[in-house]
Amino acid sequence: MASKAQKKDGFFETVKTVVYAVAIAVVFRTLFFQPFWIPSGSMKDTLLIGDFLFVNKMAYGYSRYSCPMGLCPFEGRLFASEPERGDVVVFRHPVNGSDFIKRLIGLPGDTVQMRGGVIYLNGEEVPQTPAGQFEELYEPQGPMGHEPRCENAPVGQGGMCTKSRYTETLPGGRTHDVLNITDGGFGDDTPAFTVPAGHYFFMGDNRDNSQDSRFSRAVGGVGFVPADYLIGRADRIVFSSAGRSLFYIWTWRTDRLFKAVE
Template structure:
């Protein structure tokens, strides 16, 4: 009987230790993230599941186990780079967002007729065909996509213009265009020291740094709000839940994020 009790105790201890290790691992190194909206299409789709590399930019107040940091404040292991896809905490409401890093401290960012300008220079933007998806509810929130060929009936083909945008450093990524929107023409945003400017790749369907925080936008994001970099999609579900395995997108397993 004593052996059985000892076995149960050891099993409980093993489970507790495993949970503690998993919790510390998650706190220090990686954070799971499930894409809830279409603001980063077609780079990221609703239902993509990924792990955020929290060590990409070093320690922050959010990556310290039990609130204890070996070094106080934000110490970058490597500097965030323009073009990184980053998870960060909204400066006002604290919710987790994922967008592409566009503006570094001191940069001047402006949209002119749908073309991104950085420090007065328009970026090279080349047509890359059409992104298509079915007009049907997506993800757990059952949101319908927005289309450049609207109106589109249920079950029809929703289209968006697709472009390849090249950043000043030479990195390229896909962006989508739905039409002329309020964020296609903006004033010049000068990024303050210690802050960053983020945009969604689905340019007409993203509430990002182009939108003032008073209007529930992101605005400028302080460095201490950066959680980590998204490098790879682990798997993806087109259904309401990750557990609906029959809706998994096999072509997105372990897909690198550009």
């Protein structure tokens, strides 16, 4: 039988192992890659509810929000690098403290305006070309059970929910898909926003289902996002679950395994 001293030593070895493992995980999450799960449909069809990805923390350097709960003990950004227009970025909401993921549309000094559901960037139209329809079943999605909004509403449970899809081409040639559900809302026609120095303008790809920089923080939007609030860039989906839990392996979408985020 093990002596009391041996049992004590074994206990402390276990504690040390756990402490080391947690420390390594925190360092990895802070400096390299942070796991991120997509809880909402604001970035469809680029990102679906249930997509699980790792956020590249090295892409833009480090700020206080690189640490869990925003506890990094410094202001500004270390090893800062400028994001590129069209990046899909995770950032800290400037008011409620939650992590958001949206597409970067406006850089400091840019003027951004929506007219008839089309972006005008620095006075120039950002072209959209029809790209068919995005289809999904009308049913509860993800752990929170949100039902999708449909362009062809009303749709009964289990019916096919559709949205018009367009391919948008940003200055510089980067392309991505955007979805349309309704026409004529505030998000489709906005004032011209001029992005202040040190801030960025973000939008969701599911344009009629995204609280983003088009909306002020007073009504649930994010407004202009300060550079210090950027956390990292979404580069690749690791796996994706269409079920109520990431652990329901039988609901994983095999066509999205290790898919690049574009």
